[in-house]
Amino acid sequence: MSAVGAFLLRRRGRGWHWTDVVTWIWLISGVILMFGPAIWLVFSSFKTPAALAEFPPSVLPYVTEQAVVPGYDKPLPLYNVTMPDGSTRVLAEVRRIGIMGQMVDPKQLDEIVKVNIKDRTPVREVEFATNNYTEPFQRFDFFLFLRNSVFVTVVATAITLLVNSMAAFALSKYQFPGRTAVMLMILATLMVPLSVIVVPLYSVIGSLNLFDSLWGVILPTVATPTGVFLLRQYMLTIPDELIDAARMDKASEWQIYWRIILPLSAPALAVLAIFSVVWRWNDFLWPLIVLSRKELYTLQVGLNVYAGELNVQWHYILAMTVVSMIPVVLIFVFLQRFITTGIAGSGLK
Amino acid sequence: MAEKTVSSEPAAKAGLQQALLAPVRLAMGIVDIPMRAWQKLTGVNGMAGVFLAPNMLIFSIFVLLPLVINFIYSTTSGGAIFLPNRTYVGAEQYRILFDCRSYLDPSTCAADTFWAAVRNTAVFVVFQVSAMLVAALATALILNRELSNRGFWRAVFFFPVLLSPVVVGLIWKWILQRQGLLNYALSPFGFEPFSWLSDRFWAFFFAVFVSVWAHMGFYALILLAGLQAIPRDLYEAAAMDKASPTRIFRRITLPLLMPNLIVVLVLALIRAVQIFDEVFVLTGGGPGTSTMYITQFIYETGFASSLRNPGLASAASILMGIVLVILTLIQLAASSRNEKKGKRQ
Numbered sequence: 001m002s003a004v005g006a007f008l009l010r011r012r013g014r015g016w017h018w019t020d021v022v023t024w025i026w027l028i029s030g031v032i033l034m035f036g037p038a039i040w041l042v043f044s045s046f047k048t049p050a051a052l053a054e055f056p057p058s059v060l061p062y063v064t065e066q067a068v069v070p071g072y073d074k075p076l077p078l079y080n081v082t083m084p085d086g087s088t089r090v091l092a093e094v095r096r097i098g099i100m101g102q103m104v105d106p107k108q109l110d111e112i113v114k115v116n117i118k119d120r121t122p123v124r125e126v127e128f129a130t131n132n133y134t135e136p137f138q139r140f141d142f143f144l145f146l147r148n149s150v151f152v153t154v155v156a157t158a159i160t161l162l163v164n165s166m167a168a169f170a171l172s173k174y175q176f177p178g179r180t181a182v183m184l185m186i187l188a189t190l191m192v193p194l195s196v197i198v199v200p201l202y203s204v205i206g207s208l209n210l211f212d213s214l215w216g217v218i219l220p221t222v223a224t225p226t227g228v229f230l231l232r233q234y235m236l237t238i239p240d241e242l243i244d245a246a247r248m249d250k251a252s253e254w255q256i257y258w259r260i261i262l263p264l265s266a267p268a269l270a271v272l273a274i275f276s277v278v279w280r281w282n283d284f285l286w287p288l289i290v291l292s293r294k295e296l297y298t299l300q301v302g303l304n305v306y307a308g309e310l311n312v313q314w315h316y317i318l319a320m321t322v323v324s325m326i327p328v329v330l331i332f333v334f335l336q337r338f339i340t341t342g343i344a345g346s347g348l349k
Numbered sequence: 350m351a352e353k354t355v356s357s358e359p360a361a362k363a364g365l366q367q368a369l370l371a372p373v374r375l376a377m378g379i380v381d382i383p384m385r386a387w388q389k390l391t392g393v394n395g396m397a398g399v400f401l402a403p404n405m406l407i408f409s410i411f412v413l414l415p416l417v418i419n420f421i422y423s424t425t426s427g428g429a430i431f432l433p434n435r436t437y438v439g440a441e442q443y444r445i446l447f448d449c450r451s452y453l454d455p456s457t458c459a460a461d462t463f464w465a466a467v468r469n470t471a472v473f474v475v476f477q478v479s480a481m482l483v484a485a486l487a488t489a490l491i492l493n494r495e496l497s498n499r500g501f502w503r504a505v506f507f508f509p510v511l512l513s514p515v516v517v518g519l520i521w522k523w524i525l526q527r528q529g530l531l532n533y534a535l536s537p538f539g540f541e542p543f544s545w546l547s548d549r550f551w552a553f554f555f556a557v558f559v560s561v562w563a564h565m566g567f568y569a570l571i572l573l574a575g576l577q578a579i580p581r582d583l584y585e586a587a588a589m590d591k592a593s594p595t596r597i598f599r600r601i602t603l604p605l606l607m608p609n610l611i612v613v614l615v616l617a618l619i620r621a622v623q624i625f626d627e628v629f630v631l632t633g634g635g636p637g638t639s640t641m642y643i644t645q646f647i648y649e650t651g652f653a654s655s656l657r658n659p660g661l662a663s664a665a666s667i668l669m670g671i672v673l674v675i676l677t678l679i680q681l682a683a684s685s686r687n688e689k690k691g692k693r694q
Contacts, residue, residue, distance in 0.1 A: 023491050023496075026487065026488070026491050027491065027505075034505050034508050034509055034562075034566075035505065037521065038508075052528075053528065054528070055532070055533065055542065056533045056536065057529075057530065162403075163403045163404045163407065166401070166403060166404060167401050167404035167405070170396075170397040170398075174394055174396070176397040176398070179397075182401065186408075189412055192416065192670070193619075195625065195643075195644040195647060196416075196419070196666045196667075197412070197415040197666070198647065198648070198651065198652075198666065199419065199422060199647070199659050199663045199666060201411065201415040203430045203431060203432060203659075204414055206431060219410075219411060223407035223408040223411065225408075247393075252381055252384055252385045253384065253396040254377075254384035254385070254396075255381060257400065258377050278511055281513065282511075282512075282513035282514065284514055284626045285625060288648075289652055300513055300514075300515045303519065314523065318523065321516055321519050321520070324513065324515075328511045328513070331511065332508060332511050336500075336507070337500070339511070340504075343571065
């Protein structure tokens with residue numbers, strides 16, 4: 001407790017206090033723990049299957065160097081071999097039998113040297129296995145998943161912004177009977193999570209014939225109470241005089257909404273847009289339930305299914321994971337300030 | 350010349366923007382015509398309904414209707430999805446859920462996986478929420494110190510919040526596997542490689558750890574906002590009075606941070622009760638059913654398993670909903686009490 005208190009008391013320029021040490025340990029281990037796993041994922045995604053299976057793992061993606069040796073069809077892996085007399089030579093391995101490797105010198109093809117595998121270490125070079133990235137595009141439906149995810153994210157965000165801002169406008173700028181009731185209902189359902197209504201929602205989607213349709217993924221998410229609430233709170237701060245002035249000028253209510261309220265709510269709309277993109281891009285449970293045809297999978301569902309099916313092919317899974325992270329990381333890098341102020345201000349996530 | 354290109358570039362951009370916005374303008378203009386007619390008919394306040402309608406329609410179909418159906422659903426049995434095809438069985442599903450010889454031992458229940466999931470969730474919530482609170486508070490207090498580059502440090506802890514649960518699950522699955530980074534990092538200390546996620550205790554530990562890792566930044570941010578709202582002069586006055594750091598923390602920081610702490614506590618509770626995605630990807634609920642939580646039970650009973658029983662899943666989700674409503678009411682009560690307190694001061 002006293003330690004925590006001391007954090008708040010310390011002033012700059014009084015020399016080092018032990019709380020500074022704790023602070024820096026916390027911050028530095030924070031960097032390692034928070035960024036480290038993602039960076040490790042990115043490095044790993046460039047490794048060949050052989051390098052991935054290696055233990056201990058190396059940070060950089062190494063591959064064993066290979067050489068084309070006349071008389072052999074395939075390129076042979078190169079090894080540094082410690083000879084019985086203590087000298088080292090670079091040899092290519094022809095085949096391995098038990099603990100003995102049959103090696104050949106790429107420059108002198110006349111003799112086959114038998115070497116204990118303990119006496120050899122592979123000659124290695126750094127090489128990025130970019131085909132981890134290119135192959136999923138060709139061999140799997142990865143591009144399809146990507147397209148589905150982009151479609152769901154863009155359309156759902158556009159509808160969310162339009163529909164929620166209209167409702168927020170009505171709830172902030174009009175006096176009508178039942179306004180409080182509507183507001184209370186929205187507030188009450190703020191806390192109803194999807195997991196409570198998944199089963200009946202599934203049957204609703206079914207009776208609307210939206211099974212196995214991206215619209216079945218999009219529609220249930222767009223009328224988010226959080227969005228209405230956030231936008232309404234913001235619109236309440238826009239002075240009503242602006243609207244009265246527009247009415248004097250014979251603007252229709254629709255024009256007031258579109259030409260005055262929406263542009264003035266841009267900051268709140270931007271926060272909601274960022275969040276909507278992140279939510280929809282990351283959605284997992286609901287798409288998992290609604291979509292059963294592979295060509296409709298979103299990236300997150302596809303990734304999980306592949307992670308189950310291709311358990312041995314981590315090199316593809318890691319590369320696909322990295323690609324699915326890219327939009328979110330870009331949003332994070334460029335819009336971090338807006339996101340954090342949005343959360344701190346509204347408790348929204 | 351150079352000046353000319355600089356000035357013409359924004360103009361070109363604006364022109365492009367105009368061109369892109371033109372169809373939107375046109376569409377909105379066309380929408381305006383029926384809107385005007387409606388406005389003539391009903392008056393200005395009649396327009397409120399028009400603005401509210403799309404949201405309310407979607408909201409009713411996809412949130413309110415399922416909420417109502419859920420109750421009816423939980424009184425039916427069978428594998429059919431559509432309500433008319435299902436048979437009414439009354440409270441049968443609830444009877445199955447509560448059919449236990451001893452509530453302390455899930456294996457004596459008819460719905461043994463449900464009770465295993467309930468027990469797992471309860472244990473998970475206790476550990477995860479307390480770990481979350483401690484980590485988020487410590488991080489917020491540290492970020493509230495006079496640091497240079499505070500924005501960067503805030504971003505460091507916030508970064509995982511935006512990652513998708515599937516990515517979070519896969520990253521850690523990759524690190525915790527037998528040939529993974531953790532075993533490598535431990536090998537200099539003489540540890541043998543170990544399959545962390547196939548051990549009951551460690552699978553639970555990492556379910557808690559990974560979910561805290563993924564969401565801690567969010568709560569730390571709320572607490573940080575609360576800390577920064579505490580007036581500086583209170584601390585200056587306390588320093589003048591030579592109050593001890595412990596006293597300052599307990600008498601100033603903690604009470605003034607209490608509203609934020611309660612928000613964080615209840616939000617963390619509500620989300621911990623619903624835990625699913627990360628842990629599902631990380632462990633798949635295993636080993637055995639040791640990391641299977643209620644949402645996974647609902648998902649598997651309702652959709653995935655061969656013995657599909659949506660009625661049972663519905664009943665379970667209603668029980669979970671009741672817990673969440675109670676938690677929400679606690680939050681409302683606590684925050685209104687805080688408000689009253691604030692007014693008195």
